[in-house]
Amino acid sequence: MADDGGVVKRLKTAEGGQDGVVTAEEAAQLRRRIVELESEIEQLRRRGQGEGDHEVLPVVTEVNVTVSTAVDLSRVTTGIVTHITSFLGKPRELLNLALTCKSFGWRQPVSTLNWSLVEEVSRQAVCSRATDNEMGCLPQYVRGATTWLSILHRHEHLLVFDVLLGGYxxxxxxxxxxxxxxxxxxxxxxxxxxxxxxxxxxxxxxxxxxxxxxxxxxxxxxxxxxxxxxxxxxxxxxxxxxxxxxxxxxxxxxxxxxxxxxxxxxxxxxxxxxxxxxxxxxxxxxxxxxxxxxxxxxxxxxxxxxxxxxxxxxxxxxxxxxxxxxxxxxxxxxxxx
Known part of the structure; x- marks a missing residue:
């Protein structure tokens, strides 16, 4: 590779399949970026070792400095998904989640839960928000008759005139x-x-x-x-x-x-x-x-x-x-x- 007037010429395949030219300044920037990425990867590796024996999620660095991340979904446990889902917190949002797939809305026979993910989040929401007096006013959970999702909806609408009697x-x-x-x-x-x-x-x-x-x-x-x-x-x-x-x-x-x-x-x-x-x-x-x-x-x-x-x-x-x-x-x- 020869230096010609401050320009480094190298054979490079561009998106359109044409040969390209990389200047010395661009090459230096790429090298600096590679050094920065290697430093970040090393910091992540040390942080992972400090938090336990867990392996750091693999990071693959390609020659063109494009960084891609692969995540092992087997590490995403029911507890993690439940915690993330709890940020929804509204009956309508949880109902929409339950309708997306059986994994969320259907009871999991291999799980320690006796109900679905959405039901567990609804149960946690009711128990954490409702007072003892409010719990006494709410319907009781009965499998096949009353769901935790319906109880959560009722808790959010305790103060309504939901029945009208009379003609005026x-x-x-x-x-x-x-x-x-x-x-x-x-x-x-x-x-x-x-x-x-x-x-x-x-x-x-x-x-x-x-x-x-x-x-x-x-x-x-x-x-x-x-x-x-x-x-x-x-x-x-x-x-x-x-x-x-x-x-x-x-x-x-x-x-x-x-x-x-x-x-x-x-x-x-x-x-x-x-x-x-x-x-x-x-x-x-x-x-x-x-x-x-x-x-x-x-x-x-x-x-x-x-x-x-x-x-x-x-x-x-x-x-x-x-x-x-x-x-x-x-x-x-x-x-x-």
């Missing part, structure tokens, strides 16, 4: 965190009631509906009773926003454990635009009411078992209520509506 209530623009009245008179209450998953909700879409005061429906409600309700005779309890009064019932005809529009210590009526906070304490069995972050007092005690939030709108088109999670003074948390 609807979700504004399809938003299940809010309800509005389509009638023209009345008021509204913010309330809790024991869950009744077997209730035929479709039977009450064309009429007025109330959990209290309608003796004809009490037998229907009590037919839904389960051991989860506990020993309390308070199956429904509501706070009247218009008057600030208390109502509750045991859903028994001529029951002594029934109060309507009762005055209680701390009662205050609310106005349009107010935020009503309701803190349900499962340990003490109490329901505490706040108005605009100011504690009014304990609305009702003696509660046991699970309860569901509900709002009662009485035929007034101006009525609209939304529900969201909130934090109130001197408490760990509450649900605001």
């Amino acid at each position: 209530i609807e979700h504004p623009n399809g938003d299940k965190t809010a309800v509005c009245s389509t009638g023209d008179d009345g008021g509204y209450c913010l309330s809790v009631a024991v869950p009744m998953p077997g209730l035929d909700t479709g039977a009450y879409q064309e009429e007025d509906f109330s959990f209290i005061g309608d003796d004809d429906l009490y037998a229907v409600f009590l037919a839904q009773r389960s051991d989860d309700w506990g020993d309390s005779n308070v199956h429904e309890c509501d706070f009247s926003c218009e008057e600030g009064t208390l109502s509750f019932t045991a859903w028994e005809e001529n029951a002594t454990d029934e109060i309507s529009n009762y005055d209680w210590d701390g009662m205050e009526p609310c106005q349009s635009g107010d935020t009503v906070g309701m803190l349900l304490n499962f340990n003490e069995g109490t329901l505490t009411v706040y108005r605009n972050n100011r504690r009014l007092g304990v609305l009702k005690d003696g509660l046991s078992g699970p309860y569901c939030w509900y709002v009662n709108l009485l035929k007034r088109s101006a009525d609209a209520v939304s529900i969201k999670r909130g934090t109130h003074p001197n408490s760990d948390g509450a649900t605001s509506v």
Whole structure:
């Protein structure tokens, strides 16, 4: 190879199959780059030796200084894939992953897991995020009936009005965190009631509906009773926003454990635009009411078992209520509506 005017001539096959010319400066740059790559490879090799006896993933350096990396997929264990998948964290994203192939969405018989990769990630997400009280409100995992993915979806949508009863209530623009009245008179209450998953909700879409005061429906409600309700005779309890009064019932005809529009210590009526906070304490069995972050007092005690939030709108088109999670003074948390 001869030097001709500072240019090094060498036979080189280019992409188009033509001979090319490499200058001395370009050759020097290539040599420096090769030295840099060799140094990086040596650093990686030493780092791998320092972390254990694991071999460094092979790196192949070709003459044209193109670097390619080969990865042994057998080293990617289920634990690693689970950890990576956990960064998705959303039910919709995990569902899309489960639908891509059986490796993600189908139970692995050779795995120590009793469910699929997506199910394991969903289980971990629920257990790490949900409080003890929230876990008590979520459906239980039952193979073939309830999946961890559906439980995770339910956990992310705990505070919604997912059932509409009566003919004068609807979700504004399809938003299940809010309800509005389509009638023209009345008021509204913010309330809790024991869950009744077997209730035929479709039977009450064309009429007025109330959990209290309608003796004809009490037998229907009590037919839904389960051991989860506990020993309390308070199956429904509501706070009247218009008057600030208390109502509750045991859903028994001529029951002594029934109060309507009762005055209680701390009662205050609310106005349009107010935020009503309701803190349900499962340990003490109490329901505490706040108005605009100011504690009014304990609305009702003696509660046991699970309860569901509900709002009662009485035929007034101006009525609209939304529900969201909130934090109130001197408490760990509450649900605001």
